[in-house]
Amino acid sequence: MHFDWEFFWKALFTPSDPFVDGLILTIVISVVAMVLATVVGLVVALMRRSRFTGLRWLAGIYVWVIRGTPLLVQLVLIYTGLAAVGLYQFHDVSLFGMSVRAAVQAAIIGLMINESAYIAEIIRAGMDSVPKGQFEAAASLGMKPAKVMRWIIVPQSLRVMVPPLGNSFNGMMKTTSVLSVIGVSEMFLVTQSISSATFHTFEIFIVAAIYYLALTTIWTFIQAWIENRLARQLGVDQRVPITQRLLGARRAEPALQQA
Amino acid sequence: MNAKEATVSRTVESTIEPVVSVRGVSCTLGGRKVLDDVSLDVARGQVVVIIGPSGAGKTTLLRSLNHLEEVDSGQILISGVPIGHRDLTSTKRVGTSELARRRREIGFVFQHFNLFPHMTAAENVWNAPVRVLGTPKDEARRDALALLTRVGLADKAQSRPSRLSGGQQQRVAIARALAMRPKVMLFDEPTSALDVEMVGEVLAVMRELASEHMTMVVVTHEVRFARDVADRIVVMDAGRIIEDAPPAQLFANPRHDRTKAFLSTLN
Numbered sequence: 001m002h003f004d005w006e007f008f009w010k011a012l013f014t015p016s017d018p019f020v021d022g023l024i025l026t027i028v029i030s031v032v033a034m035v036l037a038t039v040v041g042l043v044v045a046l047m048r049r050s051r052f053t054g055l056r057w058l059a060g061i062y063v064w065v066i067r068g069t070p071l072l073v074q075l076v077l078i079y080t081g082l083a084a085v086g087l088y089q090f091h092d093v094s095l096f097g098m099s100v101r102a103a104v105q106a107a108i109i110g111l112m113i114n115e116s117a118y119i120a121e122i123i124r125a126g127m128d129s130v131p132k133g134q135f136e137a138a139a140s141l142g143m144k145p146a147k148v149m150r151w152i153i154v155p156q157s158l159r160v161m162v163p164p165l166g167n168s169f170n171g172m173m174k175t176t177s178v179l180s181v182i183g184v185s186e187m188f189l190v191t192q193s194i195s196s197a198t199f200h201t202f203e204i205f206i207v208a209a210i211y212y213l214a215l216t217t218i219w220t221f222i223q224a225w226i227e228n229r230l231a232r233q234l235g236v237d238q239r240v241p242i243t244q245r246l247l248g249a250r251r252a253e254p255a256l257q258q259a
Numbered sequence: 260m261n262a263k264e265a266t267v268s269r270t271v272e273s274t275i276e277p278v279v280s281v282r283g284v285s286c287t288l289g290g291r292k293v294l295d296d297v298s299l300d301v302a303r304g305q306v307v308v309i310i311g312p313s314g315a316g317k318t319t320l321l322r323s324l325n326h327l328e329e330v331d332s333g334q335i336l337i338s339g340v341p342i343g344h345r346d347l348t349s350t351k352r353v354g355t356s357e358l359a360r361r362r363r364e365i366g367f368v369f370q371h372f373n374l375f376p377h378m379t380a381a382e383n384v385w386n387a388p389v390r391v392l393g394t395p396k397d398e399a400r401r402d403a404l405a406l407l408t409r410v411g412l413a414d415k416a417q418s419r420p421s422r423l424s425g426g427q428q429q430r431v432a433i434a435r436a437l438a439m440r441p442k443v444m445l446f447d448e449p450t451s452a453l454d455v456e457m458v459g460e461v462l463a464v465m466r467e468l469a470s471e472h473m474t475m476v477v478v479t480h481e482v483r484f485a486r487d488v489a490d491r492i493v494v495m496d497a498g499r500i501i502e503d504a505p506p507a508q509l510f511a512n513p514r515h516d517r518t519k520a521f522l523s524t525l526n
Contacts, residue, residue: 136327137373137432141387141439142363144356151390155377234377 008203011194012210022190023211029104029186030173033111038165040112041119048124059120066117072178074114079106079182107179107186115172119165126161127153159230166223173215187211220245276339278303278443278474279324284333286319293319294330295498301443304472308485308506311495312521317478320495321447324476325365326358337365338442363391366436366444370452372428374420380407380431381416384438392439399438406434410464426457430464437468444468446477482525486510494518 011019047059066074079102082088090102130153138148177188191208195201224245279301286294293316301307309317322328324335326342335342342361345351353361374383384403388394394402407413410430420428429449436444446465450458462484469475469488479485485492486506494502494515501515513519 131373133369133371133373134375137367137369137375139359140325140327140362140365140367141435142359142361142391143387144359147390151386152375156375 004200004203007198007200008207011200011204011207015207016194018185018190019187019194022185022187025104025184026173026176026186026188027215029107029111029176029179029184030169033108033115034169034172036108036112037115037119040116041123044116044120045123045127048120049127063117063120066114067121071110071114071175072181075106075110075178075182078110078113079103101184103179103182103184106182107176107184111172111175111179115168118168122161122164122168123157125164126157129160130156155234159227159234162227162230163223166219166226170216170219170223173219174212177212217246277301277336278305278338279476280334280336280339281320281324282334282336284320284323284330284335286316286323286328286330288319288328293498294323296333297495297498297500298333299493299500299503301474301476303474305490306469306473306475306477306488307491307493308489309476309478309493309495310480310482310485310521312524314497315495316498317495318447321445321476321478324443324445325362325367326353327367337361359391363439364442366439366441368429368432368436368444368446368449370448372420372425372432372452374428374432374435376420379417379419380412380423383420383431384435387435388438403434403438406437407431409437409467410434411460424457425453426460429453429457429461433461433464433468443474443476446475446479448478448480450479450481480525494521496521 015023044059044062047055048063050056050059079090083090090106092102093100093105134152134156135148138152143151176184176186179186180189180192183189187208191204194204198204221242224240224242227240277300279299281297281299284294284297285292295316297316297320299307299320309320311317319328323330324337324342326335329343334344334347336347339347340361341347341349341353342358342365343353345353345357374380375386378386381400381403384406385394385396385399388399388402389396404413404416407416410433412427412430412434415423415427415431420431423431433444433449449465450461453461458481462481465475465477465484466488477484477489489506491503492506492509493500494509494513494517496517502509502513502518504514509518510522513522
């Protein structure tokens, strides 16, 4: 075996600038796409609960189409496809003094659209988990629908929604590796180019794997903190040991019950 | 008629007008006619108890009073304002904001309490006045504590509903409804989900409310409560009101055979 340890340690502890830039881009794209996807997902979820049949249909079709097609296909359609038929061409833009590459814009939009369909379903399930009596009690106190959501339904459904949302984000960080296809210089593409320049394919991809693992592990801790905080706010005792989170173990989600 | 005259006539009207007025209401749920041409007036300060076999439409009638159930035909007026329609002559549905506004005057107590589990007892009570009426928080908190004291739960103000017994939860729910200073209180089988030993404490609170001349409509199986507290007992059967009389008269001399049959099942 020819494993170049020197190259490995160097790449791991003193990563090159392009690698660090790739890492940062991976994080930034994940966070921005996740935030936007949550907003769009919320809108779609609310549309699915709308009293207007047309809106319900529209949202249903959106979820069906987006979840039923691969992200890779969606990305190529958005970035290359739209330009090819002359519908829309992404250009580099300057935003808050930073230059945002065309491919990065397409990547964020693609990830946002893809993820929003899943998040819409998470949010819908979260809202459905709140008993009908809660809506009725709030309505009988004269709350308008927006306030019912804000003060009664959202706080209760968050506890059900946050774990799968967190898992979504975890998946999103790994999914960014797909963006290399449209030429976004995130961590995967950078790793690939280092690999082809140095022929240290195994070493550099092990390094990349370690960095992905570090990202998702750190996020697992953050997610645990958020969930525990939320549980405390809602006055429920629920602690999931961190080992169980990382190493995986089935956990029963006790339904949020009144009484 | 000028504006001033209009105000005056409305004031006069409201003193003689029933708080709750149900006019020829019918309602179909799941293909079954649950309410069949029901009419009922409740005057200010009156306590009306609705009894009848299960499936008679008692709960549907009560829920329709604050539009938790939508009726097919007929009219429901609360203080002269139709709950589900834009105005007296309109057949158009009321908007969600306006419906919310009209519901503030109607307190509703549910069979299963429906307290907000993520809030303390006190927060359950002050939440709606603050969020809906814009009452300043400290004022609403003070009121909430006073209400909880009134239902005998001052010491539980900081407890979550999950730490309270069923009877305590229902008393908090009554306080929560009262916090909106409603014109009428509706009770949907408020003691049916309770263990026997807790029924008394909830009924005691309701008795006190009645003695303070709160207008109340109560669906219940508690015959003694009905006999002691009600001004009128309404007997429902198969979606219709078959008898409507003061308790003394109803128990001594029920006119309808179905009433007799139903009363005999209770003893």
